[in-house]
Amino acid sequence: MTFIAKPRLHHPTLHTNQVGYTRRDYEGRISTLCAGCGHDSISAAIIQACWDLNIEPHRVAKLSGIGCSSKTPDYFLGASHGFNTVHGRMPSVLTGANLANRELLYLGVSGDGDSASIGLGQFANAMRRGVRMAYIVENNGVYGLTKGQFSATADRGSKSKKGVVNSESPVDLVGIALQLGATYVARSFSGDKAQLVPLIKGAMEHGGAAFIDVISPCVTFNNHSGSTKSYDYVRQHNEAVSRIDFMEPGQEITTDYPPGALVEVEQHDGSLLRLRKLHTDYDPTDRYAAMSYMQTHAALGEILTGLLYIDPLATDLHTALNTTAQPLNTLNAAQLNPGQKALDKINAALR
């Protein structure tokens, strides 16, 4: 553990983005995670994505549960809103915050223990409801913070550091997200920043529930031979379904990529996701094909990465509930409590 404060000094020529911030303005405190932990690479990818997207840090609300992964919001976007919830309860707190103020961008950060074990019900319901958020699970197959017990995402047959073989079936969060109606579903690897940064950008700009499962090796407890969440295993078994590049709205679309190999996906808010297919037969807008493609590859021991599914016309929970666009804290007392007449009218309509 280190308690050294990060110096605020930076080189005067450091680039600023369109909203006037340097990359350093998107950083947080010094990480206290083990050196080489995959979670730190994900924090770096989040910093890069938010800087590139010109998101002002104070427009982001980052919420997490408990675990090494859930500690990471302290290490990025120091000037944004943050809330460490109870273990496994991040999705419900995020949902409440989102309903109270839809003007912020919601970033949920969780671990596989946090979301697939104690928080599985919360995870499932957040996906089902279409809460607008970027939900990132930093998936290492173990409980890192409590010293490496198998989590519910550990593959059957994989070995712990002490050589114990896991006899239980894994929970596949991507499969659950696809089945329950998430409108942006991806899987990536913490060691593949080129793939991860655009995926995070797409999730941040998506109009509904966006989920990214990031395989993120735990170097201390789950990075040995026999583990299916180690750096070596994931590098050997990783197959990318697509190579994506995120285009901000209004930016000129260049023709760097061979014509005919591009899919341009317009998102609900008008921004564009630019997708290059490696497999000409892979269609990321077909939910059922994504589920079957993923399961076929999982049976072969392969980890599919990339943008697996997107609904370009996604809407969110606010649309479903027809809520006011204004954050609740900006409504006055009369708007919040319209009085007895309004209540009588509602009651009469229900008789």
Ligand SMILES: Cc1ncc(C[n+]2csc(CCOP(=O)(O)OP(=O)(O)O)c2C)c(N)n1
């Ligand atoms: C209600 C409750 N149960 C158990 C714990 C103990 N606990 C703290 S972190 C953690 C597991 C975290 O694992 P994961 O979400 O996979 O994150 P990682 O540390 O691997 O990143 C557990 C079981 C707790 N804090 N609260």
Ligand code: SF4
């Ligand atoms: S115990 Fe594992 S998950 Fe936790 S900081 Fe160390 S390497 Fe990362």
